[in-house]
Amino acid sequence: MRHLLLALLAALPAFASEPVTLRVGFFPNLTHAPALAARQLEREGKDWLAGHVPAGTKVEWFAYNAGPSAVEALFAGSIDASFIGPSPVLSAHVRTQGKGIRLLLPIAYGGNALVARPGFAPKGPADFKGRRVGTPQLGNTQDVDARAWLASGGLKVSLRGGDVHVLPMANPELVQLFAKGELDAVWTVEPWVSRLTSEFGGTVVHRKDDALITVLAASSKSLELSVRKEAVVGLARALLALRDRLEADPAEKLRLVRAGLAAELKSAPVAESLLRPALASILPAKPTSDAAARRARLAAQLDQSLRDARAAGILRSVHPVEPLLEDLVDDPAR
Amino acid sequence: MSRRLVAPLAFAALLLAGWEASVRAWLPGSPFVPTPTAILGWFWEALLDGSLLEATLVTLRRLSLGFLVGAGLGLLLGGLCARSRTVRDAIGWLALGLQTLPSVCWVPLAILWFGQREGAILFVTVMGTVWSVMLAVQESVLSVPPLYVRAAQTMGSRGWHLWSRILIPASLPGIVGGMKQGWAFAWRSLMAAEIFVVILSGYGLGTMLHDGRELLRMEQVVGVMAVVILVGLLADLALFGPVERWLRRTRGLGGG
Numbered sequence: 001m002r003h004l005l006l007a008l009l010a011a012l013p014a015f016a017s018e019p020v021t022l023r024v025g026f027f028p029n030l031t032h033a034p035a036l037a038a039r040q041l042e043r044e045g046k047d048w049l050a051g052h053v054p055a056g057t058k059v060e061w062f063a064y065n066a067g068p069s070a071v072e073a074l075f076a077g078s079i080d081a082s083f084i085g086p087s088p089v090l091s092a093h094v095r096t097q098g099k100g101i102r103l104l105l106p107i108a109y110g111g112n113a114l115v116a117r118p119g120f121a122p123k124g125p126a127d128f129k130g131r132r133v134g135t136p137q138l139g140n141t142q143d144v145d146a147r148a149w150l151a152s153g154g155l156k157v158s159l160r161g162g163d164v165h166v167l168p169m170a171n172p173e174l175v176q177l178f179a180k181g182e183l184d185a186v187w188t189v190e191p192w193v194s195r196l197t198s199e200f201g202g203t204v205v206h207r208k209d210d211a212l213i214t215v216l217a218a219s220s221k222s223l224e225l226s227v228r229k230e231a232v233v234g235l236a237r238a239l240l241a242l243r244d245r246l247e248a249d250p251a252e253k254l255r256l257v258r259a260g261l262a263a264e265l266k267s268a269p270v271a272e273s274l275l276r277p278a279l280a281s282i283l284p285a286k287p288t289s290d291a292a293a294r295r296a297r298l299a300a301q302l303d304q305s306l307r308d309a310r311a312a313g314i315l316r317s318v319h320p321v322e323p324l325l326e327d328l329v330d331d332p333a334r
Numbered sequence: 335m336s337r338r339l340v341a342p343l344a345f346a347a348l349l350l351a352g353w354e355a356s357v358r359a360w361l362p363g364s365p366f367v368p369t370p371t372a373i374l375g376w377f378w379e380a381l382l383d384g385s386l387l388e389a390t391l392v393t394l395r396r397l398s399l400g401f402l403v404g405a406g407l408g409l410l411l412g413g414l415c416a417r418s419r420t421v422r423d424a425i426g427w428l429a430l431g432l433q434t435l436p437s438v439c440w441v442p443l444a445i446l447w448f449g450q451r452e453g454a455i456l457f458v459t460v461m462g463t464v465w466s467v468m469l470a471v472q473e474s475v476l477s478v479p480p481l482y483v484r485a486a487q488t489m490g491s492r493g494w495h496l497w498s499r500i501l502i503p504a505s506l507p508g509i510v511g512g513m514k515q516g517w518a519f520a521w522r523s524l525m526a527a528e529i530f531v532v533i534l535s536g537y538g539l540g541t542m543l544h545d546g547r548e549l550l551r552m553e554q555v556v557g558v559m560a561v562v563i564l565v566g567l568l569a570d571l572a573l574f575g576p577v578e579r580w581l582r583r584t585r586g587l588g589g590g
Contacts, residue, residue, distance in 0.1 A: 068548045075365060075550075095365040095550050132534065138548040159545060160385055160537035168548070169532040182449065182534060314549060 019056025020231040025070040025082030028063050028264035029171070030190035030278055031111045031214045032083040034239055035061070036260030037246060037253065043263065048242055053234030054227075063264060065170050067140040075100060080222035081232055083107065085141030087314070089217045089324070090306050094315050098323040100220055104236045105329050106298060107214040111282030112142055114149070114187040115202035117178055122185070122205055125153020128164045131184040134177060138168040139314045144305065145208060146187040147312035159313055178202065189213065190278040191261065191270055198274055212301050213282070223327055236329040243284050244334065254279060287333045295325055368553035373560070376553040385542070390561060393524065393538035396455050401520040403456065404463025405513055411464070412471025412512075413497075422472070429465045437462030437519070438526035450534045455527050462523025463516045470512020474505035507581055514574050521566060539565075 026035035041048045064070040067088025073079045092101045135143035147157045155163040171192050177183045179200050196202040223229045246253035262269040288294050302321040309315045350370045357369045380386035415422040440461050444454040486500045528540020546554030
């Protein structure tokens with residue numbers, strides 16, 4: 001009996017150091033370009049994680065249409081971490097009173113725009129009175145931005161109507177209704193913005209180039225066990241290394257993202273002439289050695305988004321953003 | 335009557351108290367399991383800002399319209415099928431097949447045909463109702479004892495007279511049962527359609543439930559579920575209850 005117990009005890013560390021499988025969410029669009037590139041590298045049999053995560057760590061990827069579904073998956077424990085926009089992260093943060101979710105990395109800025117259909121040329125938010133505006137999902141980053149921007153023009157925007165109708169729906173549906181003229185404008189991300197302008201004659205009305213658009217977030221649960229946390233933080237570091245590599249080699253970045261997107265959407269690759277400017281409009285987060293300033297800047301941006309979401313009626317209460325940044329992974333200049 | 339109310343009320347109170355206490359004890363602040371007080375809070379807010387009433391009215395309008403059209407068509411088709419073997423042979427199998435098809439399967443086509451508007455919702459609701467009403471009407475008219483029909487025909491009853499005096503009264507319990515089932519199917523179809531389809535016109539209960547999911551507001555999801563149950567119960571009590579009681583009374587089955 002005692003031998004058996006000892007044998008079991010001896011086996012425990014072996015269990016603990018069993019390779020971790022990380023489940024990671026992402027959306028098949030250009031604001032999640034690093035995920036597309038990483039997936040493409042895996043398809044080509046290249047190990048982009050090596051040296052950053054404990055040996056044997058595997059990554060499984062899961063695609064979502066927009067943030068709220070990814071948050072649902074994070075909370076349900078279906079995934080450990082996800083590429084995601086800041087708004088759903090904030091609403092998850094508030095809903096769990098600061099306990100449920102942690103932001104690991106800011107990934108990208110820009111890459112989103114409000115596009116008006118042909119024949120509709122608004123000069124500002126006030127011109128949207130009585131119009132229909134599509135967004136990718138209720139409570140996602142563009143949805144909150146759209147509501148905040150429209151409200152800044154003095155329009156009353158509520159979840160179920162008001163002076164202007166904000167209608168959340170999946171990106172392919174947005175394109176379909178935009179093409180039919182049922183939506184007067186659409187606020188979405190690349191490559192959909194470029195498709196709306198180049199294929200359906202839309203014009204960009206408003207851009208938010210400095211807006212934080214994608215982050216890497218993890219559920220607090222996935223950070224509880226040190227083995228798993230090590231893998232999650234390793235994933236973040238591997239993504240930083242991948243970014244440095246791709247920024248140094250734009251041709252390779254374009255190739256990987258283009259092939260990755262085509263594989264994700266199971267369609268022919270988007271034309272390079274279309275993809276290049278779309279990709280260029282998305283700015284990857286820059287490394288900085290001033291960690292405190294980086295954290296403060298992030299906190300200020302998130303706080304603004306939080307207040308926008310509160311004003312738009314997406315959130316009923318607020319919560320300090322600082323706990324969200326507790327596990328922020330440093331991104332020193334190399 | 336009042337004594338019979340004690341048991342369900344006490345049970346409900348116990349259930350709610352246990353629910354509240356266990357969530358507070360084990361899952362405080364959980365985004366998954368709302369407490370009854372949080373749900374009540376949502377109710378109050380949604381009642382005050384008028385959104386709940388508005389959504390309920392939109393949904394009820396869609397339901398009544400869908401049910402009226404679906405049940406009307408079902409009555410007509412069912413009657414035709416019951417009296418004509420040719421019609422029965424021609425469309426009976428189609429109805430049987432389409433009745434087994436959950437009407438939410440019509441959603442993709444409905445959107446293409448009618449756009450993301452009321453028409454699509456109406457179509458899906460009607461498709462959910464018409465076949466079950468039709469089959470129920472057909473069955474109950476067919477199961478009227480042939481002796482009644484022959485006796486009436488011997489006495490010279492024909493056409494509308496035969497329908498209004500013999501067939502409809504004799505098959506009424508079955509028809510009402512079919513309508514009730516049709517109502518339940520219409521309600522289910524409508525909810526499915528509202529949850530899955532983004533409708534550009536009008537904001538119904540299904541959309542409200544969907545929004546609750548998107549915003550991670552489980553108190554809203556559960557609250558809307560409660561309203562959906564309540565509407566179903568009320569419809570049953572107010573619409574079908576009196577009819578069924580009257581049916582039983584006229585057939586000498588007492589107050590039941």
